[in-house]
Amino acid sequence: MNESNEISRGKLLISAPFLNDVFKRSVILLTEYNEEGSVGFILNKLTEYKLNEIIEDFPEFDSPVFLGGPVQTNTLNFIHRAGNILDGSHEIMDGVYWGGNYETLKILIENNSLNPQDFKFLLGYAGWGPGQLNDELKINSWYLKDPQKENIFDNEPGNLWNRVLKTMGKKYSLISTFPSDPSVN
Numbered sequence: 001m002n003e004s005n006e007i008s009r010g011k012l013l014i015s016a017p018f019l020n021d022v023f024k025r026s027v028i029l030l031t032e033y034n035e036e037g038s039v040g041f042i043l044n045k046l047t048e049y050k051l052n053e054i055i056e057d058f059p060e061f062d063s064p065v066f067l068g069g070p071v072q073t074n075t076l077n078f079i080h081r082a083g084n085i086l087d088g089s090h091e092i093m094d095g096v097y098w099g100g101n102y103e104t105l106k107i108l109i110e111n112n113s114l115n116p117q118d119f120k121f122l123l124g125y126a127g128w129g130p131g132q133l134n135d136e137l138k139i140n141s142w143y144l145k146d147p148q149k150e151n152i153f154d155n156e157p158g159n160l161w162n163r164v165l166k167t168m169g170k171k172y173s174l175i176s177t178f179p180s181d182p183s184v185n
Contacts, residue, residue: 031079068126
């Protein structure tokens, strides 16, 4: 396996099976990593919300809304494949962007210029202070993986954790079979 063990923006963090709470069986896209800390978004915790239920006067847009993490769950972020068409976007990795101008986004949605499948909206985010993520990786709370765009914009988020682990080799494939609740096994 030629996965890089170096933490960087654009990597996937896959939670170890023993993590609980919001991070239980989560797959996180790391969008920021530097000496000040790290920011990422959980990709596989779908909510019941529709975008126009969260943002007042927002046009209908059939794109899923996810729980991005436990920090500032009253804020909405988005990752997308719309490129530089949205001013203010930050490229995370080749062809994948974070954020952009909401007013431009609204106009492009109203004009049917955007594909809902190219967007993932996220309530809140996951954040780590300086050195915290490195420490969590040392104690095997997380596994690192180079992302594939189809993982980021996956349309079956419920089993993303299992599927990503299975692509990482024999040891991780075995981990993917751990029961969600070992006490009932």
